[in-house]
Amino acid sequence: MEDKQSEPQGTLVIQTVAMPADTNANGDIFGGWLVSHMDMGAGFAxxxxxxxxxxxVAIDSLVFIRPVTVGDTVCCYANLVKVGRTSMQFKMEAWTLALQDEKPKKAAEGMFTFVAIDENGHPRPVDR
Ligand SMILES: CC(C)(COP(=O)(O)OP(=O)(O)OC[C@H]1O[C@@H](n2cnc3c(N)ncnc32)[C@H](O)[C@@H]1OP(=O)(O)O)[C@@H](O)C(=O)NCCC(=O)NCCS
Incomplete structure (x- = not known):
């Protein structure tokens, strides 16, 4: 899948290296591993x-653009696009950088919606 965006958008919230333990049956990185990092990064933000x-509360429009390879540096970026009464929606992007590459490539993107909760797990208002 072609993606014309040349630079990540948003704040860097996760930076890690893809390890052999995170591979699927093809030898590439398991999609669920990448999604969990995007989710964690959006959670931090x-x-x-x-x-x-x-x-x-929701993950929408998730697209895997190119495979992630063992040894790639994986960076997740969070961009706050909407604040509701108790919810926040982040556009998350995951970019990879291979050792031999100079330019990072976008591997995945999606919309992650979070709800602020109180100590009882009930929604609580977010400052606008
Ligand atoms: C998230 C949770 C606290 C919301 O509780 P709720 O009683 O359904 O709350 P509400 O209906 O008042 O919705 C709260 C907010 O979430 C938003 N929301 C609810 N369902 C949504 C959905 N499917 N997509 C996007 N936003 C959604 C509502 O629009 C509302 O936003 P706003 O206050 O900014 O207008 C509850 O559903 C929950 O605990 N879900 C499980 C979350 C979880 O365990 N996540 C980890 C999965 S492993």
Whole structure:
């Protein structure tokens, strides 16, 4: 899949290296591993924005653009696109950089919606 965007958008929230233990049967990185990092990264950004615990309520429009390879550096970027009463929506992008490459490539993107919750797990308002 072609993607024309040349640079990541948003704040860097996760940076890690894809390891052999995270591969699928093709030898590439398992998609669920990547999604869990995007989710964690959006959770960090949500917690920081809401100043409270948050939970994922929805993941939409998730697209895997190119495979991630063992040894790639994987970076997740969070871009806050909407704040509701108790919810926040982040556009998340995952970019990879192979050792031999100079330019990162976008591997996946999607919309992650989080809800701020109180100590009982009930939605609580987010400052607008
Ligand atoms: C998230 C949760 C606390 C929301 O509770 P709820 O009683 O359904 O709350 P509400 O209906 O008042 O919705 C709260 C907010 O979430 C939004 N929301 C609910 N369902 C949504 C969905 N499918 N997509 C996008 N936003 C959604 C609502 O629009 C609302 O946003 P707003 O306050 O900004 O207008 C509850 O559904 C929950 O605990 N879900 C499980 C979360 C979880 O465990 N996530 C990790 C999965 S492993």
């Amino acid at each position: 949500g917690r920081r924005r809401a100043h409270s615990r948050v939970v994922t």
